[in-house]
Amino acid sequence: MHSPAEADACVEELRAALAAHGITLPSLGLDLPALASRPARPLITLGACNLLTAQALAAALRQRAA
Incomplete structure (x- = not known):
């Protein structure tokens, strides 16, 4: 099990x-x-983000996967 300190570092x-x-x-x-x-x-908690942030996150993940 992970500690709160490990989670905070993450x-x-x-x-x-x-x-x-x-x-x-x-x-x-x-x-x-x-x-x-x-x-x-x-x-x-990743939380809510606007459309532009979601698109930037998707693009960064796609770039890394390529």
């Missing part, structure tokens, strides 16, 4: 990787209710 790693492609997910973070559960099961 969020920051994902934030940096997205930023390298010019992508910002404003709601990216840890899911607080999941952290409060016992035992804690950290989840990462």
Whole structure:
């Protein structure tokens, strides 16, 4: 099982990787209710984004897959 600290580090790693492609997910973070559960099961919330951000994310994923 992963710790909250590991989940937080993962969020920051994902934030940096997205930023390298010019992508910002404003709601990216840890899911607080999941952290409060016992035992804690950290989840990462990707959150909502606008259409342009979703298109940029899809393009970055397609580029990486190619």
